Amino acid sequence: MKKALAVFAASLLMAGALSAQELSNFNFGGxxxxxxxxxxxxxxxxxxxxxxATVVQLAGNWLEGAxxxxxxxxxxxxxxxxxxxxxxxxxxxxxxxxxxxxxxxMVQRDGTRYLNMxxxxxxxxxxxxxxxxxxxxxxxxxxxxxxxxxxxxxxYTPYGYEAKANAKKKYPxxxxxxxxxxxxxxxxxxxxxxxxxxxxxxxxxxQPMIVVMPNGNPNQQAAQTLGLKTSDVNFRDPAYANAYxxxxxxxxxxxxxxxxxxxxxxxxxxxxGLSMGGGHTISASTLYPAMFDYICPLSAAGSANDEQIQAxxxxxxxxxxxxCGTSDFLYEGSKTLDATLTKNGLDHIFxxxxxxxxxxxxxxxxxxxxxxxFK
Amino acid sequence: MKKALAVFAASLLMAGALSAQELSNFNFGGxxxxxxxxxxxxxxxxxxxxxxATVVQLAGNWLEGAxxxxxxxxxxxxxxxxxxxxxxxxxxxxxxxxxxxxxxxMVQRDGTRYLNMxxxxxxxxxxxxxxxxxxxxxxxxxxxxxxxxxxxxxxYTPYGYEAKANAKKKYPxxxxxxxxxxxxxxxxxxxxxxxxxxxxxxxxxxQPMIVVMPNGNPNQQAAQTLGLKTSDVNFRDPAYANAYxxxxxxxxxxxxxxxxxxxxxxxxxxxxGLSMGGGHTISASTLYPAMFDYICPLSAAGSANDEQIQAxxxxxxxxxxxxCGTSDFLYEGSKTLDATLTKNGLDHIFxxxxxxxxxxxxxxxxxxxxxxxFK
Numbered sequence: 001m002k003k004a005l006a007v008f009a010a011s012l013l014m015a016g017a018l019s020a021q022e023l024s025n026f027n028f029g030g031x032x033x034x035x036x037x038x039x040x041x042x043x044x045x046x047x048x049x050x051x052x053a054t055v056v057q058l059a060g061n062w063l064e065g066a067x068x069x070x071x072x073x074x075x076x077x078x079x080x081x082x083x084x085x086x087x088x089x090x091x092x093x094x095x096x097x098x099x100x101x102x103x104x105x106m107v108q109r110d111g112t113r114y115l116n117m118x119x120x121x122x123x124x125x126x127x128x129x130x131x132x133x134x135x136x137x138x139x140x141x142x143x144x145x146x147x148x149x150x151x152x153x154x155x156y157t158p159y160g161y162e163a164k165a166n167a168k169k170k171y172p173x174x175x176x177x178x179x180x181x182x183x184x185x186x187x188x189x190x191x192x193x194x195x196x197x198x199x200x201x202x203x204x205x206x207q208p209m210i211v212v213m214p215n216g217n218p219n220q221q222a223a224q225t226l227g228l229k230t231s232d233v234n235f236r237d238p239a240y241a242n243a244y245x246x247x248x249x250x251x252x253x254x255x256x257x258x259x260x261x262x263x264x265x266x267x268x269x270x271x272x273g274l275s276m277g278g279g280h281t282i283s284a285s286t287l288y289p290a291m292f293d294y295i296c297p298l299s300a301a302g303s304a305n306d307e308q309i310q311a312x313x314x315x316x317x318x319x320x321x322x323x324c325g326t327s328d329f330l331y332e333g334s335k336t337l338d339a340t341l342t343k344n345g346l347d348h349i350f351x352x353x354x355x356x357x358x359x360x361x362x363x364x365x366x367x368x369x370x371x372x373x374f375k
Numbered sequence: 376m377k378k379a380l381a382v383f384a385a386s387l388l389m390a391g392a393l394s395a396q397e398l399s400n401f402n403f404g405g406x407x408x409x410x411x412x413x414x415x416x417x418x419x420x421x422x423x424x425x426x427x428a429t430v431v432q433l434a435g436n437w438l439e440g441a442x443x444x445x446x447x448x449x450x451x452x453x454x455x456x457x458x459x460x461x462x463x464x465x466x467x468x469x470x471x472x473x474x475x476x477x478x479x480x481m482v483q484r485d486g487t488r489y490l491n492m493x494x495x496x497x498x499x500x501x502x503x504x505x506x507x508x509x510x511x512x513x514x515x516x517x518x519x520x521x522x523x524x525x526x527x528x529x530x531y532t533p534y535g536y537e538a539k540a541n542a543k544k545k546y547p548x549x550x551x552x553x554x555x556x557x558x559x560x561x562x563x564x565x566x567x568x569x570x571x572x573x574x575x576x577x578x579x580x581x582q583p584m585i586v587v588m589p590n591g592n593p594n595q596q597a598a599q600t601l602g603l604k605t606s607d608v609n610f611r612d613p614a615y616a617n618a619y620x621x622x623x624x625x626x627x628x629x630x631x632x633x634x635x636x637x638x639x640x641x642x643x644x645x646x647x648g649l650s651m652g653g654g655h656t657i658s659a660s661t662l663y664p665a666m667f668d669y670i671c672p673l674s675a676a677g678s679a680n681d682e683q684i685q686a687x688x689x690x691x692x693x694x695x696x697x698x699c700g701t702s703d704f705l706y707e708g709s710k711t712l713d714a715t716l717t718k719n720g721l722d723h724i725f726x727x728x729x730x731x732x733x734x735x736x737x738x739x740x741x742x743x744x745x746x747x748x749f750k
Contacts, residue, residue, distance in 0.1 A: 022733050022734060053471065095425065097423065099469070105487035130597075136513060136516070137513070138514070
């Protein structure tokens, strides 16, 4: 079979009729075997076959500017020091055009962009790898009367949720919100939320919990879908910001509490979000102060006033976990919120990390606050 | 907020510190607005900004050879006749290197390759668009003692499965298998299985059914995962072919029948698969002739002998739907199987379409046989 296919493929290529068969993933003989990226001896090598290119560079989110690559036998390569353990993204720049690494099938979608992943193993990234006991990830649709469309959300249920032994067990829920440019796949993809929760739960560090990751762009029904309606809401218009938050608290929360085995009580509800989602987190907690006992704005675009914080204090919030990178462009806003919380005597954690407005930080924050929830 | 971000972004760009913030999906002012692909007046235009490239071409699975593009003001473009309604894939070739269209976020992953989608609207593609009533897609893990690893599969449950009114309703199940090079996401992504079933069920053309899409590469735990074990099985070695089929029939089927509300009877079980998955379909039906009443090998790599067909006949198969493109490289094998079925007097359908070993055909076959199931 394998040989017959190779012979057939060769005749196809000669006949120029390859487009009639979709065989590209068969391993044709004679194709140059290139490995990229290759990690060895504290270094990483990137390679790209591009015999006719004039200038090829490496661009990565850990690099200051593009790194030149050199050509030998039609293959461009560069070897650089391995950065510290983390998930990085990169692409090549071929004569000024961004190109994904065709040898590296690990790709993250960030909104409308596709970027290759470089996973550097180590203590920092151990929780981002798959563990032995893995939860279920579900894409579900719910109706939003407030936004006038039905919409998709991602739900993580922990390992064991379906087991007979747990048939009567009810779970707490973390509502985990993405930033502008993201969608309902951002936290499960770039955020590695399922892997982080799997690891924390398996190690007994976090309570088994359901994680709900909705789409925070109220004009989108879902990411990457075709032919769907879009609502007329402009999600950047502050006048509409509350429409999504109202939908979250009045539609998504009841939907989840109907569809899943959930403790429908404030002490079993947490809300966290990054950037725009941090703003949604703050808005939800101020508009519905009695709904969530655990509130975690991350690198948040948003603020709260004294009256709003007093309402939260009165409602008896169990955890207010504020996090921001010290070089984040929203750091000043987080410091202001921290000061408002302090001034109003609301116990809270202001977790400050190095770096800026990055998924490296948001993954770190999730690992940091998830063990504090529902305890 | 929007203005502040734009100002901040400008200062970031000047400081060369963009890598510390992940803001790429914000709509920076000044970025050239390019639309690609653009469909108008029976033509489609593709565009790519590539001021420093020497040769830029368009490659598409409906095109015979690469199409040259022309540069004007740093933007390469080409306008060609719109092909007939279908989902096509394409990419650009920039100085010999394949490049995805950065303006088109619709991307399909075919094994390890990423290809942009061109969706041409029309009667043929109407069932590939999202409809009003959409089912749920779930990624679940199950244990395989036969393969020695736990593994991921994709499950589609139809719209209404979770509704209270259907709480006691049991559903039939279609096991839908991918080809070599594919994985548990192939049918839901390239095959648009969820959209096809949503459309057929909404229009009353197909019975509401569960669709199970496992990973047919027995050495893979799952597609696109990190740090997972791989088994030592070589899935191209025919000696191991039955290990996966045994796992399918002895592990996956019981798992699904335990986890979902399913009619655990042959008349409520269908099996279909393309290429290698067609071979798995044939093997499953011959090794377990009493298990599936509906058998659909598509562009199948596999065959069956008289004795095996007689066993199926005796078991009382309700539908044997064989499909192949007349220019498929496996067409002769399908004709042989058709002849064997005829010779043995097993009622069957040999559905022959134009074209070859393509997703266009596999999507068509799913639409054709799904309405014949469970009736």
